[in-house]
Amino acid sequence: MENRDVLKNELEKIPWFQALKPEHLEKMTDMAHLRRVKAGELLFREGDREDFVYIVLKGRIALDIFIPHRGKVRIYTVEPLDVFGWSSVTPVSHQRTAGASAVVDSLIIGIDSEKLRDECEKDHDFGYVVMLRLLKIVSSRLLVSRLQLLDMFESPEA
């Protein structure tokens, strides 16, 4: 079990958490836990129930989608300070849309999605900071998806 101070200390290092008021940081700490994952370790599978949103502190987490006859396609890697599993915070999703596993030994923070959602609902000031951040992540992820979709390196006459 991780020490709460260590956890809080790690949270404070994340730039966007610095925008949180002290009491909000406390709330966040209550919902979060540190987790170490070994290279190759599976965090969740596509279709799993969503429970946590994650922030990478160290290492690299891969998001894969399994395509029949093609196997696992790695669609995105999450580097330190980036977020994954963010759709678990939205009210509509209930299943993981991609699988996640550690590419190298990694340290991540998991935040209880349900608690986070409830807290945002109860305290809109807190919720605003969180949602603004999620919006930023989603828009960046959309851009990446678009550029991948465009297949910009495709050989024109292939």
Add this chain to the structure above:
Amino acid sequence: MTTTATPIQNDISNPGILLRPKWAEVTEITPEADGIATYWLRFINSSDQQEFHFNPGQFNMLYLPGFGEAAISISSDPQDHEKLGHTIRFVGNVTRAVSRLKVGDVVGLRGPFGSCWPMSELEGKDVFIACGGIGLPPLRPAIYKIMRNREKYGKVTLLYGARTSSDLMFPREYEVWRKAQIDVEVTVDRGDANWSGRVGVVPMWFYHFRIDPRKTAVLTCGPEIMIRFVIFEAMARRVPVESIYVSLERNMKCGQGSCGHCQMGPYFICREGPVFRFDELQSFFNVEEF
């Protein structure tokens, strides 16, 4: 009738021959990725070899008799006067014919043409190279130049992306570059279970680096769509447009600002380009189909 007019003197003694190439032999072929290879060339005439000098970012017109010419950027070390590398993707009429060449075959060369990466202006600065796909070959001479004069440059970063891991150019060299204190970061559009590197696209990784806009120059080359977002990310980090350099590609036939094909606005890309400082292009860079 007193006199006839004075005969007209012919004052053009040697009119020269337009587009006349020099001949070079293929000395080595290095496959780089699927449909891409580096052709190492050596001029047949040794004085041509000695006289040939180029700056990083410049290109040659490579001629295959019967097929035509293609503009190919030079991808080798500008200090190496023994051989000249052209990294070629087989996509057009000429380059597909190139793919059938063997060691010992002869091709025509004209060049070098065009502008170059501003290597001396970059001295004392941090250099952030963001490129994708076959946008790396035109930047490799700049990397060599930096390596040979590493102390003259600040922090040097290469952020490079390709479609898949097997499309990455020059993977064997990344370690050499890293040893020369160049931070090489590689990303692919799509990975597989064996790929342990990054998956994403070049522009999104900007967030991962600390870029000091006051002393960083950004060099970019690759698909135009990637270039657009690289510039977007650089500008979002307040890198001034005067510190962003772009290498562009257009259809080229002459290399001398004459045939007209490569025009983009007021520029002949073969002459004023291919390397531009972004403020020179900014007013029309996002105009569709311009």
Add this chain to the structure above:
Amino acid sequence: MQNETLPEIGSTITIEKSTMNEILLRLKQNGFLTIGPRIENETLIYGAIENLEDLPRGYTTEQKPGYFRLFRDRHSRYFDIIPGAQSWKQFLFPSCVELFSLRRITNSWEFAPRAVETPKFAFIGVRACELAAIQIQDAIFMREDFTDPIYQARRAHTFIISVNCTHPADTCFCLSMECGPQVRQGFDLNISELDNVFALTIGSELGRKLMAGLSFDDASGYVLASVDQKIGNARRQMKRNLNTQDLPELILENLDHPYWNEIGKRCLSCTNCTQVCPTCFCWNVTDESSLDGKSTCRERVWDSCFNPDYSYQAGGNTRPTIYSRYRQWASHKLGTWKQQFGTLGCTGCGRCITWCPAEIDITEEINNLGNEVKR
């Protein structure tokens, strides 16, 4: 009467029209290929002329957007036609010219020897707009950083007899472009045709020496006034106008304007405008190979920014749609050309209007763009 002295450069003399035959003969004796407007296959072309009788005397052309008619008029003047599709460009910048030939030797190539004879041209009847076009092409092909050997070899010897334009066509707008109707400079001899005589202005030493021993008089005040009057009439007759004030700025600041799409809907991308244009300079280069692959001939041919292939590169076509090609053409002629070569790329000759099968009139379209922008 025969003159002992030669006329001064810059002076204007009068000659009998028939004296022009002697001038043409002298040019030929000096090795010039004398070329002028003539009628062949019932249309107006530029071709070899022997004497005045080869010129389209008494003819006039009627030109409108997408319309060209040649007809016999009641006058008896030699130079009253406004040119057709051809321009002098075809002589200085030939539409197809061999660059070199190669022969295969084992696994290499060698240049096949060849003798290139560059003709010496004397252009007879070059209008102000056409002379301006030649000067525009001079700036393109004979730059400090690049000289086109083919163009230069031809241009260096070219002798020019220009002519003041006195009956502009409906499609003409040289006045807007400040290129005519009066010839200003760059000629060896310049003709102003009156009903009975030619007033001839001497433009070069060579032009001056050609007059040795020929009959001429100093142009009288009456002749000079008549010439001025005719040019003045021509100016007044020219109805078509292109507003050139801040033209490059108008175009380059409105590259995204939807009006380009409107023009693009009408344009067929047929390339006619670029082929008849006397300033369009784009070229392509092709290999003409023997079937056994043992020899190839490299040729330079005219190209056009309206050709789909023109902007093709690995990765696709930079300008896949017609509107963008029209915009490229117009924004180059009337915009970026100025940055590249110091002048606009249009002389107001009107050929692109006459020969457009869709009757697109660049003056109207650009004026419309200006009005749309102001709205």
